[in-house]
Amino acid sequence: MAETKAYRKPLPRVDEESRGFWEALARHELYFQRCRDCGTKRLYPRALCTKCLSSATEWVRASGRGLVYSFTVTHQNQSPGFREEIPYVLAIVELEEGLRLMTNVVGCAPDAVRIGMPVQAVFEDVTPEVTLLKFRP
């Protein structure tokens, strides 16, 4: 069934530095980057290692498991797409691999979310081109 309601939230800009990340999400896989020269892990994706400035990069698959590092239940947001979904949970999740990222926690009551709660990646195909990474308990 085609989704008839237009997606109104901001969409990421898929560019040359980040394409590999977004293409992986579209396959419902989560990847981060690691420097081939010094081994430093990084997320969000970018072309150069920020520690040694090397361009030699490998993509590493993450388990998709993590813990809620912080969160807020958003009760007011006037912008299109979000105002219809209030209350929603904005969160920072720490991946098993030690990297933290901003996301939404979905699939549970907003008031049930706690810091330290184990969560698992879910892949939300929001448009034909873009898949977003969210987490559920």
Place this chain on the structure above:
Amino acid sequence: MSIWGRTAIVGAYEHPARFAPDKTAYQLHAESARGALEDAGLTIADVDGLFTSGVGPIGILSLANHLNLRPCYLDSQAIGGSSFVSHCLHAAAAIAAGLCTVALVTYGSTAASERFAIGTGGGGFVMDPPDSFEAPYGPTIVGSYALVAQRHMHEYGTTSEQLAEIAVTIRQHASLNPHAKYRDPITVEDVLASRVISSPLHLLDCCMISDGGGALVLTSSERARDLRRPPITILGAAEAVQHSGIGARDLVEIAARQSGPLALQRAGLRHDDVDVALVYDSYTITVLVTLEALGFCAPGEGGAFCAGGRIGLGGALPVNPDGGGLSSNHPGMRGIFLVIEATRQLRGAAGARQVADAEVALVHGTGGMLGQRHSGVTMLLGRA
């Protein structure tokens, strides 16, 4: 030679407007410039350095056009609400280096009359690389600060009551400021009973949205001696930025942790030299974590530190005696008002809210999103 102690604030003006649908933002810039120049006893023709922010990407050119100024030094530093504190630092460097002689810093905003939902509107921002990994999830400005508050509560047991007490204290201060927008006293219970905007922050944990404007005039300490007002000297200042880096940021570590100690060191001062602090109070949590990060108390002790009247008038470290952004005014980027109130306090001209014998003021501006990318600018000011 050090630039510290060589530049003075000689004119300061806070526009009394809190809601000005009959004025434009540029008019508020101009009226504020007039007020600050009159305060200094200087004229618009004396100005050869122009500093502003919040006017659009190359809006300083429009401001120069609007004021018909042709300065030889321009700075439209744009790092959020702290920009105007940064302007003072930059003006001190420029004046000490001989790049300009009289610096004018202006601000004007009609955020309230334009019904600009700053904290909860989302959007309106460019999609820079880090935004692609945040904006799709709906971080409001309140939400970004709320992430810090929630983490702080988790790590240290900080409570909503402790945050509320900050709002209560700053409202008490506002009750002494005839220009403050909200002057009726509130209680901890009032704050906790106000609706949750983004947990754990309630409506009364949040700054208001007002209109407003302000301006500052700075010149060399040498020239300042011949001017009308007692010069307020820039003793030291420092800037910093904090962000998510490559993915492992500690949320309760904020930019003030870097800028605070550096500014104090540059000024040759210690914490107990500070008589009054002007701390950007976008939210109650901002005050709490900023005082910790500046080193006034240890990490995790901010809640207890702010309790019991310590940050109130008559306390050990009065914070925001004008009523701050929580109760006096907040047109979107409040940094200039921190400097203006510090100047009034050090002049001994703050009326009913005067901090007795204030000789050293600490100003700390925060700009941007505390839980994401933000700037911190700390400045020490002294009575010459």
